Amino acid sequence: MLALPSSDETLLTQSKQGDASSFRALVERYTAPIYNLAYRLLRDPMDAENVTQETFLRIVLSLERIRSDAPFKPFLFRIAINLCRDAARKKRPLLFSDLDSAAPRADADEDASAAIADDAPTSWERLEEQELHARVRDAIDTLPPKYQLVIALRYVEDFSYAEIAQALDLPLNTVRTHLRRAKQQLRLVLEDVGGS
Amino acid sequence: MAANHLTSDDMEQYVEKQMGDRARAAMDEHLAACAICGARVARGQKLDAALHALPRARAPQDLAARISAAVEWRMEQERARRARMPLIAVALSFSLLLAVWFGLEMIIAFQDNGVLDFLAVFTSHSEFSYSPDTLMALIEALPLSEVGLMLFALVTALVLAQQLVDTIRPNAMQFRR
Ligand SMILES: [Zn+2]
Numbered sequence: 001m002l003a004l005p006s007s008d009e010t011l012l013t014q015s016k017q018g019d020a021s022s023f024r025a026l027v028e029r030y031t032a033p034i035y036n037l038a039y040r041l042l043r044d045p046m047d048a049e050n051v052t053q054e055t056f057l058r059i060v061l062s063l064e065r066i067r068s069d070a071p072f073k074p075f076l077f078r079i080a081i082n083l084c085r086d087a088a089r090k091k092r093p094l095l096f097s098d099l100d101s102a103a104p105r106a107d108a109d110e111d112a113s114a115a116i117a118d119d120a121p122t123s124w125e126r127l128e129e130q131e132l133h134a135r136v137r138d139a140i141d142t143l144p145p146k147y148q149l150v151i152a153l154r155y156v157e158d159f160s161y162a163e164i165a166q167a168l169d170l171p172l173n174t175v176r177t178h179l180r181r182a183k184q185q186l187r188l189v190l191e192d193v194g195g196s
Numbered sequence: 197m198a199a200n201h202l203t204s205d206d207m208e209q210y211v212e213k214q215m216g217d218r219a220r221a222a223m224d225e226h227l228a229a230c231a232i233c234g235a236r237v238a239r240g241q242k243l244d245a246a247l248h249a250l251p252r253a254r255a256p257q258d259l260a261a262r263i264s265a266a267v268e269w270r271m272e273q274e275r276a277r278r279a280r281m282p283l284i285a286v287a288l289s290f291s292l293l294l295a296v297w298f299g300l301e302m303i304i305a306f307q308d309n310g311v312l313d314f315l316a317v318f319t320s321h322s323e324f325s326y327s328p329d330t331l332m333a334l335i336e337a338l339p340l341s342e343v344g345l346m347l348f349a350l351v352t353a354l355v356l357a358q359q360l361v362d363t364i365r366p367n368a369m370q371f372r373r
Contacts, residue, residue: 020271024264031260039253048253053263060267061274125239129246136246155247161214180208183243190243 008072016063027056030073033157034080040152041084041145042091051087055080074166077157081149081167088145124190139189147182154179200226202233211240281363288356291349298346305339 006014006025014022034055038048058079059066066075124132140148153159153167161179165172202210202223209215210223227234306312314334 020268023267027264027267028260031263032255035255035259036253045253045256049256049259052255052259053266056263056267057270060271122239125242132242133246133249136243137250140250151247152250155244156250156252161212176208176214179212180204183208183240183247184204187243 009068012066012072013068015060016066016068023060026059026072030076031056034077037077037152037157038080038084040156041081041149042087044091047087047091051080051083054083058083071163071166074159074163077153077159077167078169122187122191124187135190136186139186142189143182143185147178147185150175150178151182151186201230202226202236207233207236207240210237211244277363281360284356284360284363288353288360291353291356295346295349295353298342298349302339302342302346305342309337309339311337311339 006022008026008029011022011026011029015026031052035048035052038051039045042048042051055076059076066072124135127135140151143151149168150164153164154161159167161172161175164170164179165175168175170178206215206223210220215223227237311334314330314337
């Protein structure tokens with residue numbers, strides 16, 4: 001019988017029963033995405049590798065306690081993100097402290113300014129595709145880490161809103177708000193750069 | 197018609213395809229008629245496309261294999277650790293028992309040999325002169341073997357206790373390459 005790719009949860013259950021090849025399949029499946037996210041957050045290939053490896057080691061050591069009826073992917077990423085936080089805190093305590101903070105700014109102001117940005121004619125939308133992509137790439141780096149994180153999960157890792165909520169342990173509405181604000185700030189940055 | 201313009205939230209949900217079919221159809225209807233909102237949606241979609249095109253960092257080719265190897269090595273260690281635990285626990289209780297046993301023996305010997313009397317003499321009479329004879333008598337009176345065995349059992353118990361703690365709560369894994 002030709003095997004369809006097993007679901008994460010199936011592989012997890014089999015790993016719990018001691019099947020090493022199932023766990024290896026999970027490692028194969030998620031090494032690249034976790035590395036990618038860790039690299040994006042930490043900007044260091046060595047740190048990204050360590051976080052990726054440590055994530056799987058944490059999983060395998062607590063295998064018995066992991067619920068196999070809950071989605072595995074957000075759980076896995078939650079561990080990876082926490083490890084990134086630890087690594088970032090060690091390296092750049094100030095810069096990344098923002099990954100933890102919930103709502104640092106006056107939200108009303110932010111919303112108001114962004115509402116204007118949403119309607120105003122923009123200069124960035126006339127850019128060539130390549131140029132726009134490059135500007136977006138640079139603009140992302142200026143966002144608070146908290147927003148970079150939701151952007152990475154949503155657009156780079158292709159998480160659903162629900163998966164982001166589970167991975168970050170946030171209510172769904174907060175995720176929605178984070179993403180909206182992240183994009184609003186991004187527009188503002190693009191506008192600043194595009195206008196000059 | 198201005199009242200029907202899409203809110204920022206509507207826009208976001210529309211672009212992100214987070215709304216139900218009915219709501220979406222209603223927006224489509226408005227978008228077909230409203231150039232302003234059409235332009236906003238186009239902007240949103242353009243930004244979304246750019247975000248989806250963000251570069252991916254490429255993990256080293258052999259990273260997954262290396263991680264699998266590290267995981268399996270760790271599992272092996274874990275199995276060995278679990279197999280070791282009962283043995284260490286038994287050895288620890290045994291050496292603790294021995295330490296208590298020799299400790300009691302030592303106390304009894306101290307009392308029997310009158311070492312405590314010697315000490316009382318030493319401490320109460322500060323002018324007391326140390327003659328080689330009294331010193332020899334004191335050393336002979338000491339239950340050296342009991343003291344030595346008790347200390348040995350105690351140190352062994354300490355080392356085993358340390359091992360047991362390590363076994364139950366292994367240090368945070370350090371696999372740096
Ligand atoms: Zn409109």
